[in-house]
Amino acid sequence: MQWVKVLGGVVGAAALLGLGIIVGHFAIPKGADSPAPSASASQDLDLKILETVIEQLDANRIRENLRELSKEPHLATTPRDEALVQLLLQRWQDPESGLDSARTTEYEVLLSFPSGEQPNRVAVVNSTGAILFSCRHSEENLTGEQGGPNVVPPYAAYAPPGTPQGPLVYANQGSEEDFKELQNKGVKLQDSIVLTRYGGVGRGAKAVNAAKYGVAGVLVYTDPKDINDGKSLPNETFPHSWCLPPSGVERGSYFEYFGDPLTPYLPATPSSFRLNSDNASGFPPIPIQPIGFxxxxxxxxxxxxxLAPADWQGGLGCxxxxGPGFRSNGIFPEDGQVNVSVHNRLELRNSSNVLGIIRGAVEPDRYVLYGNHRDSWVHGAVDPSTGTAVLLELSRVLGTLLKKGTWRPRRSIVFASWGAEEFGLIGSTEFTEEFFRKLQERAVAYINVDISVFANASLRVQGTPPIQSVVFSAAKQISAPGSSGLSIYDNWIRYYNRSSSVYGLVPSVGTLGAGSDYAPFIHFLGISSMDIAYTYDxxxxxARIYPTYHTAFDTFDYVDKFLDPGFSSHQAVARTAGSVLLRLSDSLxxxxxxxxxxxxLRSFLQAAEDLRVLLEQHSISLGPLVTAVERFEGAATVFNQRIATLREGTPDPLQVRMINDQLMLLERTFLNSQAFPxxxxxxxxxxxxxxxxxATFPGLSNAYSQAKNTGHEPAAWAEVQRQLSIVVAALEGAAATLRPVADL
Amino acid sequence: MQWVKVLGGVVGAAALLGLGIIVGHFAIPKGADSPAPSASASQDLDLKILETVIEQLDANRIRENLRELSKEPHLATTPRDEALVQLLLQRWQDPESGLDSARTTEYEVLLSFPSGEQPNRVAVVNSTGAILFSCRHSEENLTGEQGGPNVVPPYAAYAPPGTPQGPLVYANQGSEEDFKELQNKGVKLQDSIVLTRYGGVGRGAKAVNAAKYGVAGVLVYTDPKDINDGKSLPNETFPHSWCLPPSGVERGSYFEYFGDPLTPYLPATPSSFRLNSDNASGFPPIPIQPIGFxxxxxxxxxxxxxLAPADWQGGLGCxxxxGPGFRSNGIFPEDGQVNVSVHNRLELRNSSNVLGIIRGAVEPDRYVLYGNHRDSWVHGAVDPSTGTAVLLELSRVLGTLLKKGTWRPRRSIVFASWGAEEFGLIGSTEFTEEFFRKLQERAVAYINVDISVFANASLRVQGTPPIQSVVFSAAKQISAPGSSGLSIYDNWIRYYNRSSSVYGLVPSVGTLGAGSDYAPFIHFLGISSMDIAYTYDxxxxxARIYPTYHTAFDTFDYVDKFLDPGFSSHQAVARTAGSVLLRLSDSLxxxxxxxxxxxxLRSFLQAAEDLRVLLEQHSISLGPLVTAVERFEGAATVFNQRIATLREGTPDPLQVRMINDQLMLLERTFLNSQAFPxxxxxxxxxxxxxxxxxATFPGLSNAYSQAKNTGHEPAAWAEVQRQLSIVVAALEGAAATLRPVADL
Incomplete structure (x- = not known):
């Protein structure tokens, strides 16, 4: 109809027609949006297909994937990272086992690298400036894999260049409390170099906290007590065990936010507006450098x-x-100082995401996303390649069924390999910025499998509450690795559990912070998200994390010998995540x-009761919050009843779609772009x-804590009331979304 | 399934069950979300039903509605306003002609009223303070309707109280340029009272601009040249013509923003966080008072x-x-001053919206909204009752078909009667805040019919581009009032037209500002919106607007005798808006x-070309914008082709739904909550x-203008680039939303 009008039009019509023909020819994939031949609107999860997928996920293929992925260092945007982009594209475009389509999206993002010419250096110097001792510039090449030009020397990404020098002070974990304690003890911090250990607070926070006290430079190391259960000798550590060798150094991003630092809220296309890097915020204010223990x-x-306090002591055997400064009977002169030379450089680099798509047969406009990052610090066998190895095996199994014509999911599946995660979740964040509305409108859930195996004891899942049930269903269906005969679920509950007021004892699902690429999906887009892995006993x-995290010792052999010999934990994660993916993509x-x-909400409300007395003293009532939680509970209960009733009948496709839209969009109702400016x-x-x-609603908790500290500052208590109102409005809006749809 | 789990649970299960039963019993409307008996997923617009509706919309019933609605003043939250709430509820709950359900939602909002005890006063005083002249406190009671305790005296809502006094200065329309010109001419503004005429800039802006020059108080009046085509004598004006009588005073809100002033972004529930009114922004900084000509x-x-410049002269016959001050040969002493006494008070009041719902048969979770405000300044026959009279007639005709079982729309229809619009679109804005996500996810379009008849010459429509086609379709189908034999469309094109590059000569659809309740729907929620009325030759x-606007002379007789005798223009609007409503609610x-x-987009891009030279001097390229516009055009063209192809076949219900979601959600893709903080x-x-x-993209235009004024300020040009990137990202996102849905 429109076409006739266009042809009947005047100026511009011919141009539009031409454009249309070109676009039509090149841009419409064959069969796009047309129903699959066998598509039925009532297509539901096929348990046989699910069984097939679970069976076909092959531990040895995951092992081979891992070997290939981790055979060379693949730091973000380096040639090997780009080679892996091609590997992923090739796999996803394979005619026998590929997906419907695959493509890359490229962003021009600000990364930080050590200088190639001037290595960062940490040295002890005497009063004449002579060097008495230098820290290693690189890790020890223990197995032949830790050397070579592609191993990036240890550094703190985004730490500013500078060559501070001063007496050394030990500052524990570099938290605000740690620096306060040093100040209270009269330790001079101004112009000092502080040595901190990893843990407690975020990497960048150590420098931020230090700078407030006039500290000139910061060192960070990994204490054997925190990572190796105290072991520190060469013969106790890799390659003799999974422990971190003495020369191992944890690299990492010291950027405070996530996403490309120069293009907040905008996709980092080449032409995008960029902050001047001098105006960008979130970088450490002073030089900082990591070293080995x-x-x-x-x-x-x-x-x-x-002597430092007892809980500041560690595993270095002394x-x-x-401090400040060295002891009189040690190897350095008492007035010896530490000189930290940081020569990091900020660089704009092109980083790619790889996206692979299986078109949904019935609801192609509903996306189940499954992703992991691709970039590593060095070989990145564990981080992120254990995840990518699983991703490739899962996409191979599904792709094979697809290409054989055996199966096509009800909804679309989007596989993603994110770039530059290690620098701050950059690839995934730019993706959410580029497709903000489309994803908010269409994404059902995001499954993240970054490090798939930290250790081989138990499943570990983080996510928002609505994903608990599907993960439980998946975990109950699959056998745990080993000879216990338990399901993954029954094994999991032995390691991580909680007492639920509704279900009794259940495995505990953790909450999502910002540790991997799920962060922009849940926090920015409000998409129900989860992170799945196998982990410790x-x-x-x-150990704070697996010991070789972000070091040159995170290699294939490390995984193969110590983390998951036989790759059965990898297989367990592949099966669990695969089952969750299929359930989300295929269930009616x-x-x-x-x-x-x-x-x-009940637990947050319960915790909020602790605030009640002081709130009431400031005329702030919890009553509306109690009511809002009750309304949400009531609406959710009735909503579940409605689903149960519909399941018993033969619901028509639009009824199902309406229910599913409510399920999908509930998470979005908790977003408020005004809440945390x-x-x-x-x-x-x-x-x-x-x-x-x-442990209540975060805005309320933070504002309350602030107000309590300020005493009776009216503006601070007003902010408490504002945060409370924001939560109440969100919960009331969530309840409204779950009510019968014609019941405004 | 969930139910079994809940019953099998432990603590809390019984409570949840009980809650569920209670909620289930009381909160689920019968038949909610179940398919209508005759519902078919392919249900499309029924042209016979459409004809029936158009025929049954009755001019005389609209007239009777108007008589009832306007028989008493119904200022927001007064008893008569509340009585009209009951009238609306009664109509919408009528068993013969009502809707499926109707309810009120109440908000506690900050309004502003003149003091009951201390009338506002404008007087000329001599140097001893003796009053030489006082302006009227109320309009002349010409027809017996302009008096009585319920006629609110003329005032400037939200003007602060105060009693400034000073020499009088004439400041034309009170624009920034006007004050600059006075300053350039050496007229002393400090501590003066300025007299301004309505028009040119917003009401509140006159006080904001004046305050920057140290002005102490502002008067505003309506010049006969601007409103009466120069007529000013009692025998030329109402009740002898439609012209404004000499004593008529335009009331109005002088609040700069819209929505409840104390609860921005939050619904104004009783428990909501409220700004302290001293901290609230957007109120006039100095006292201001309107007077008659x-x-x-x-x-x-x-x-x-x-002598004032030629274009500052008006129709007062002198x-x-x-100024400053009076002339030597006039009736006042030269040093006579004007004293302005404003005693307005801010008050928290309960204001109601009335919502009436017709449940959709096929897609009850898609809402077509149709609304108008209910509150007036005085009798408000024209504003807003011409709109409400049409609303009631349209809901009666549709309700009757519904109750007879003849018809049920495909999608849900939500009728709304908004409260406290005159104070700043308050009821509608609070509604959009309360149901933010739900409306963003489900609202197809918002139709606003505020003043339905300004005059009886032609249709006048404002809206976003996607609504043009449905309005044209409706307008072509209906006869224009009068004996021309033309359709509303053909009559319209005679008065308001433009040359379209696609369609040739078409009626021109205006853009949406913030003049009525559509503002929060389009600007805050991104819902395709329109405003429909009949208007001038x-x-x-x-006349700037119909002459008795916001005065005590806006009465039933005024409409009946002068604006639309016979109510055929009312009927024409009812038919057009009704047809648009049905097409939106019923079309497949x-x-x-x-x-x-x-x-x-082309016209914005064309206008942006004027900026190119200076942009390029600051290294800002329009290339990405050109590309983005082309991509949007291409995607939209292909998308329309896809619809045309689907129309030819028998598309399945989910295919239609997917297309409709793209259509509905396109407008949302243009929202960016970071764009204009x-x-x-x-x-x-x-x-x-x-x-x-x-006349290009507003963010770009504004930032460019600012940057140009600052010269070479880098931050200002950075903001230009940022605004450009925001537009490019929005257009790219919009194109992505229109592409085949499985084509990420």
């Missing part, structure tokens, strides 16, 4: 000053003193249980970062 | 100083001088043409307020 030991065991190790009714949010991207009022000590 | 004449025709009058494919956005609610990157002179 071998070097940290030399520095720390020779420190002078008073008493940790506070906490009774056997207190989306397997998200919105009622499971009620427990979260200072917190880049964070707009989910239930999962924004909480700095307040009370 | 009868009083303005006494002041202005006695002013001294130099030369307008600038501009060759016969240059939504009758929104996204391709019609291409013309807007200073502009409350405005987030539509194409329709935000434009202050720059170049």
């Amino acid at each position: 071998e070097d940290a030991q030399v520095l720390l065991c020779n420190l002078g000053g008073n 008493d940790y003193n506070l 906490r009774s056997k190790t207190s 009714f989306l397997p998200l249980n919105v009622s499971d949010y009620s427990e979260t 200072e917190e880049r991207y964070y707009s989910h009022v239930l999962w924004a970062p909480r700095t307040g000590s009370v | 009868e009083d303005a004449q006494v002041l202005l025709c006695n002013l001294g100083g130099n 030369d307008y001088n600038l 501009r060759s016969k009058t240059s 494919f939504l009758p929104l043409n996204v391709s019609d956005y291409s013309e807007t 200073e502009e409350r609610y405005y987030s539509h990157v194409l329709w935000a307020p434009r202050t720059g002179s170049v």
